[in-house]
Amino acid sequence: MTAITLVEGVTQALAHELRRDPRVVVFGQDVGANGGVFRATEGLQKTFGEERVRDTPLAETMIAGIAVGMAVQGLRPVAEFQFMGFIYPGLDHILSHATRLRNRTRGRLSCPVVYRAPYGGGIHAPEHHSESTEAIFAHVPGLRVVVPSSPARAYGLLLASIRDPDPVLFLEPKRIYRAARQEVPDSGEPLPLDRAFVLREGSDITLIAWGAALRETLEVAEELAGEGVKAEVIDPATLKPLDIHTIIDSLEKTGRCVVVHEAARFGGLGAEIAAQIGEYAFDLLKAPVQRVTGYDTVMPYYQLENQYLPDQSRILRGVRAALEYPR
Amino acid sequence: MTAITLVEGVTQALAHELRRDPRVVVFGQDVGANGGVFRATEGLQKTFGEERVRDTPLAETMIAGIAVGMAVQGLRPVAEFQFMGFIYPGLDHILSHATRLRNRTRGRLSCPVVYRAPYGGGIHAPEHHSESTEAIFAHVPGLRVVVPSSPARAYGLLLASIRDPDPVLFLEPKRIYRAARQEVPDSGEPLPLDRAFVLREGSDITLIAWGAALRETLEVAEELAGEGVKAEVIDPATLKPLDIHTIIDSLEKTGRCVVVHEAARFGGLGAEIAAQIGEYAFDLLKAPVQRVTGYDTVMPYYQLENQYLPDQSRILRGVRAALEYPR
Amino acid sequence: MHKPKMQLVASFDIARLQYLDARGQATQPLPGFATPDTLQALYRQMALARLVDDRAVKLQRTGQLGTYPSTLGQEAIGVGVGGALRTEDVYCPYYRETGALLERGVEIEEILAIWGGDERGQGFRHAPRDLPLCVPIATQLLHAAGIAFALKYRHQRLDEPARVAVSCAGEGATSKGDFYEALNLLGVWQLPAVFVINNNQWAISVPRHRQTATPTIAQKAVAAGVSALQVDGNDVIAVRSAVADAVARARGGEGPTLIEATSYRLCDHTTADDARRYRPEQELHEAEQSEPLVRLGTYLRGTGDWSDELEGELQRELAEVCERALRNYAERPRESATAMFDHLYAELPEALIEQYEELRNEEVAP
Amino acid sequence: MHKPKMQLVASFDIARLQYLDARGQATQPLPGFATPDTLQALYRQMALARLVDDRAVKLQRTGQLGTYPSTLGQEAIGVGVGGALRTEDVYCPYYRETGALLERGVEIEEILAIWGGDERGQGFRHAPRDLPLCVPIATQLLHAAGIAFALKYRHQRLDEPARVAVSCAGEGATSKGDFYEALNLLGVWQLPAVFVINNNQWAISVPRHRQTATPTIAQKAVAAGVSALQVDGNDVIAVRSAVADAVARARGGEGPTLIEATSYRLCDHTTADDARRYRPEQELHEAEQSEPLVRLGTYLRGTGDWSDELEGELQRELAEVCERALRNYAERPRESATAMFDHLYAELPEALIEQYEELRNEEVAP
């Protein structure tokens, strides 16, 4: 067994489910012969045929909408948006239908669909190719929003998402699609969609991040260790519904917290996490929850994207602010 | 001068700007002969003609998109979405273009458009007619999100929104469209888009709400006064950019805060407000910021909508939790 | 301007189907299914739809129902469409659908419950596979396209019988991208689906000629390479026949069809609307002359298959049917508030238990 | 199945325009504008576009540019369209536009800056009214529709000269709702706009026949009641002539036009793509036989208006032009990071000052 990348973890999960369940169909723009612009569906059409791994016309509203129809009629659609920046025309069908059909029909119908999209910046892509607007979708009742941050979690969480009886938005951090390799047996073992992952244990401060931002966050934790500061690093992975308990348990130890995300700060998920910490851990908090995030401006073209994205130095500054509070 | 309702305040502002500025055009579904399904554009087509007050075909992506083109070419488009529940197909043009054109062209072009939509529940309407997803839009950099809560603020804030050089989402709380009357002179005087309104002064607790929820919130404040509890009530009105200073100033006095909104709690604006309070008023806080909001489920059909919407008793419970903390 | 020589690369025709004209006269031999029994049944269903709409509007006027969209004058479309499907086919309604829903077996009290603000009405006890009523314009057409793919897939790969997805929308809906994206997919994927457009000439207050510049709605299928036709939507025989043929072609793997059924909205858009604000009186009066129920009745009386006596019996029977339904609607138990959480996810996530409890406590002790 | 009698209610034809065939032979008398000078100028611009694309791709390969979409093989469309507009008209490009941008006066270094990750490239010093390059597929068509309304409005009500909005998109873009919603509006509002579709047969890896079932893209205009034609998109004379006529009609108040220009993408989709993964070699070789530059060159040589010598001169001149542009691109000053806030709003809101300061401090002392 050879070590695989995060994007290969996605492919392995798709192949596993296509093999296991004849109801699974994968579709989107260029997912067929081209194997997806990031090769996430590499080879799948050859193996499973054009009916099950299909290129669609260029229409995101359509991609989001037909997935609803397929799911309602007993298929297990896995729809790809080529980039998160092009998902917005699909929001209406996700928010108004995919997440509501079960409730609307009081359980008569259901909508087990997975919407996949590469997300996040840092790959020197053109405009609209670096979006991270997970907060928009995490506000939508009835949806699950899942973000893997390692090959193993990509594999296990995607298996779980495809098998989940309800709609899932599965956001793939493209900046780390090939950043690291890991041995991931094709065991068919899903990972839970309601548990945060503690990636590193520590008792001095809690660092929360997901997707690609975990890279810099873990590096900062390592750096802090050198200074004798023990940082606990938590990857919520399933951003909605959020496993706040694991976070609160960590705050019990640390009393200090930094949330890191690429997305703009205002109305980002850092706000929800900070708010819930305020609600559940008010007396535990020794310092304000620090949000280290993208700025509240448009994701710039790539010349400035690294100034926009939170880096180690900004994360570290957040950590210091939390550790040194009150001055 | 006779007293007018909130929706009449909207009409008066539209008429004023149509009269004042030949570049202003109003369009949307049924805004013409029908005067809008809520009569917000009543009589405008008769007065200003079909070129300036236009019915569009039934296509929200189009409504959002052509507004961008009109604004870029020197008009002042005021586009109506018939209900907020139907705005989602327009999100792409709002998020990807209206809010980005100025930045994308480094100031060469700009996009002074106003997107209007009635929002919120409580009028026994059919499904999708009771949405309040302002948090989705407030997360979008470059946008202004404005919500009036009185006839005078509807008039003054809409004037300001139309004259603002950048895109504005103007959300009208339809539940209180006709709830109260107020004398509003057609003075042409705009209200600021960067200041929160203190609707009631108090020193014991800060209540923050916007739109229709202010009704119950002010009633609760009144009720509290009877018990000798002085509640300060703040209407941010401009949800983005948010005037946090006015809120922090209030916290300096009260140290306790309840945020009320109809929208679902998770990822709602209550979270952003709570997070910023945590950041700017950590040492002032005597109790966790309480969020009294819609539940994290789909807005129900009207038989259950009043159980979904925050009412006086739920707001009061939040107030007690804030006041009685720590137990 | 110089006129260059150009080469013809493609041509398209749009045809219209009618069997009964506005005066109830046959304009050509009727199709095989049009036996006296069938025609009487169609007449009955149109009459029922009209009565249900009438009762629903009265309920709304007396505060017992929310906003309601009547199908007055368009009964031939719903009844013609609904009757042309097999039980196992999948129907994807919009919201102005009384006739089709009744044909599909949806109960009157379910229809009333939906507009009475009660999700349980969407339960469709006797049409379990059909989609619920759909409010966001044209979105159901994309769901129908996805369903058509699923039906084709399950037929070809899972050995299930050939089934068809049928969906309706108004002419206003054809201005929305969803309509076109769905139609284009039906064409390129050759899906077993039939789209029927109820062209009732109005989208709330927006008349057809302000909705699109095309002389017909049917021709919009040319943009998707889908076959299309226009039918007289007030002629239930034409509607039933055109839909049945299209469904048969779809079932046989011969691809999708777009059908424009021309009619007229003789009522307000909904009970929340007042059409007098925008609709010319004269236009309404002319439209009333070609309404579907009288038309079929005239024809049947001409062939001796209908009479005042039969009409009387029918009205008595239908009145009873409606009374029973109204009683059931009025007497249905209230739904618990926690229902808003019960079907949000298959299982309530841990993160929502606290809110669920809060709501339940509210309900027991408000 | 019984075949009922039906009445024909509408018919439509789609015609195709060509002046030069693939071998560079005139298939009919050329339009008036096609003087040797003009044709040489068009040839020059196509050659320049090809050279710019070539240089840009090389820059990307050497890490000096981001992802770049070449127009190789489609130069006749951009050059034919761009040359048919007046300066005061408004052009709404998509992203595969080298020829049209050059015609509009956009500078080569601006084009390079855009794909080099620098918003300042969208500044279009010499085309201040045109829209910037647009990445989200088909969205620019709705902006063009809105602009067309504004131009008509300002002409009729603010006494400005009659201007036209022109926009381009790929054939893949015609599957998106934005395309159809925009076209439908052009039709019903009779807006002064011209849409040109670069049908280069591929949408990244998706071939035209999987994009839509229609034999032509032009016929999609039938769905909107908009006049349309197909042109040989590798024949710059046909493109220029068709667009010029359509723009003149739009300017004269005679309404919008959809033009399908058939061509072929002789390059990868972008520098991030490898077409060998999905594109048949054979198809590429055939397509190369009808490319636009050689075609016009052959014709001009036939009429004695072009020669190896002229070609040599031209290539030397264009090489210089490109070198100068590449130098300017390489030497442009870096933009300050705070620029990401400077043009977000007309004025920086108070709420953002703190973040602005944070960013500025980062930059001075990282």
Ligand SMILES: Cc1ncc(C[n+]2csc(CCOP(=O)(O)OP(=O)(O)O)c2C)c(N)n1
């Ligand atoms: C996406 C969307 N936009 C707006 C509305 C509000 N609305 C409800 S019905 C209607 C008009 C629909 O007209 P048409 O499609 O012709 O159907 P009809 O009601 O005439 O049967 C509108 C604008 C909606 N329900 N959905």
Ligand SMILES: Cc1ncc(C[n+]2csc(CCOP(=O)(O)OP(=O)(O)O)c2C)c(N)n1
């Ligand atoms: C809304 C949207 N979806 C997906 C993409 C990704 N994408 C970029 S180009 C392209 C193919 C476009 O093909 P076509 O319209 O034929 O234009 P061409 O590139 O062939 O000139 C796709 C899918 C995008 N830019 N925008």
Ligand SMILES: [Mg+2]
């Ligand atoms: Mg209609």
Ligand SMILES: [Mg+2]
């Ligand atoms: Mg193409």
